[in-house]
Amino acid sequence: MTRRSKLISCASYLPEKILTNNDLAKIVDTSDEWIAQRTGIKSRHMAAEGEKTSDMATKAALRALEKAGLKGTDIDAIFLATTTPDQVFPATAVTVQDKIGMGDKGFAFDLQAVCSGFVFALATADNFIKAGQVKRALVIGAEHFTSLLDWNDRTTCVLFGDGAGAVILEADDSGKGTKEDRGILSTHLHSEGAHRDLLYVNGGPSSTKSGGHVVMNGREVFRHAVKRMSEVVEETLKENNIDSSEIKYLVPHQANSRIIESTAQKLNLSSEKVVLTVDHHGNTSAASIPLALAEAVEDGRIAEGDLILMEALGGGLTWGAALVRM
Numbered sequence: 636m637t638r639r640s641k642l643i644s645c646a647s648y649l650p651e652k653i654l655t656n657n658d659l660a661k662i663v664d665t666s667d668e669w670i671a672q673r674t675g676i677k678s679r680h681m682a683a684e685g686e687k688t689s690d691m692a693t694k695a696a697l698r699a700l701e702k703a704g705l706k707g708t709d710i711d712a713i714f715l716a717t718t719t720p721d722q723v724f725p726a727t728a729v730t731v732q733d734k735i736g737m738g739d740k741g742f743a744f745d746l747q748a749v750c751s752g753f754v755f756a757l758a759t760a761d762n763f764i765k766a767g768q769v770k771r772a773l774v775i776g777a778e779h780f781t782s783l784l785d786w787n788d789r790t791t792c793v794l795f796g797d798g799a800g801a802v803i804l805e806a807d808d809s810g811k812g813t814k815e816d817r818g819i820l821s822t823h824l825h826s827e828g829a830h831r832d833l834l835y836v837n838g839g840p841s842s843t844k845s846g847g848h849v850v851m852n853g854r855e856v857f858r859h860a861v862k863r864m865s866e867v868v869e870e871t872l873k874e875n876n877i878d879s880s881e882i883k884y885l886v887p888h889q890a891n892s893r894i895i896e897s898t899a900q901k902l903n904l905s906s907e908k909v910v911l912t913v914d915h916h917g918n919t920s921a922a923s924i925p926l927a928l929a930e931a932v933e934d935g936r937i938a939e940g941d942l943i944l945m946e947a948l949g950g951g952l953t954w955g956a957a958l959v960r961m
């Protein structure tokens with residue numbers, strides 16, 4: 636008997652407003668051609684005035700609960716990955732806990748690993764479940780990333796978008812300890828703080844005593860992303876003793892279609908086996924993987940029993956992967 640965290644539901648929420656590359660070309664010196672060629676992005680969603688990270692996270696969470704036929708009180712814990720909380724504190728997760736009607740049941744907290752946040756949250760929830768401390772968990776990636784952007788900086792403001800995705804994990808003791816088990820088969824987390832200056836926000840309570848904007852050395856982050864993502868993918872395949880041909884879908888963090896293509900090539904995966912949403916979501920940081928997963932589940936590409944590989948790299952630098960049998 637092996638305890639696994641089975642993924643029983645996933646859902647997402649995207650704000651109504653869509654910002655196209657041409658809209659951005661009216662704000663900064665850029666073009667649809669440059670953005671599309673260098674990143675694969677054509678458009679992204681943007682939160683409405685007053686719409687907060689917790690609002691988006693709550694909508695995704697309620698949809699995931701509805702799909703699973705569950706109520707808020709059926710959840711023991713919320714692990715919410717975000718870089719853009721409503722406030723410095725309390726955690727955005729406790730607002731979601733209240734709004735989905737969990738009352739005082741269980742606990743809720745935020746995690747911060749920027750674009751790798753969802754993989755880090757998934758791994759954390761998986762470990763709580765395996766330890767027997769949590770039976771059912773909501774794992775959410777939610778971002779209001781457009782609020783962190785300097786709208787005069789064309790090197791960053793064209794890249795990011797807003798949205799939220801949520802999955803529900805449930806303890807399942809019917810596993811046999813093999814790769815055929817349903818649920819999370821393994822997670823792999825890494826960070827290297829020496830590279831924290833490649834991608835960061837230039838503000839915060841203990842430094843500038845204020846907020847700040849995203850600053851990125853895009854070329855260097857790109858180089859690390861290609862290297863680290865293929866390393867962590869290989870580590871995942873090796874630990875599970877599987878061949879990349881067994882993977883039904885790669886569900887990568889959506890930062891740049893060129894980074895995603897390079898990882899897929901290294902895995903020998905054709906483009907049909909890669910879930911790509913960066914073209915219409917942009918980079919939604921911690922929300923990008925659950926948003927992509929929900930899209931592929933909803934349109935029927937990913938179904939029960941499929942083996943999927945998630946991977947991400949973000950500021951920190953942080954990077955990680957998760958292998959999941961749906």
Ligand code: UT7
Nearest residue numbers: 665666669673750789790793853854856857860890891949
């Ligand atoms: O999610 C977290 C992880 N993040 C990532 O993985 C992002 C990784 N990095 C990237 O995706 C790419 O590096 C970018 C898309 C950010 C940039 O693409 P690039 O091919 O690395 O371009 P670059 O930064 O080397 O810039 C090339 C040129 C520069 O002009 P010069 O110096 O060659 O004259 C830039 O000033 O493109 C210019 N440029 C732009 N031009 C039009 C930069 N941004 C823009 C823009 N529109 N928006």
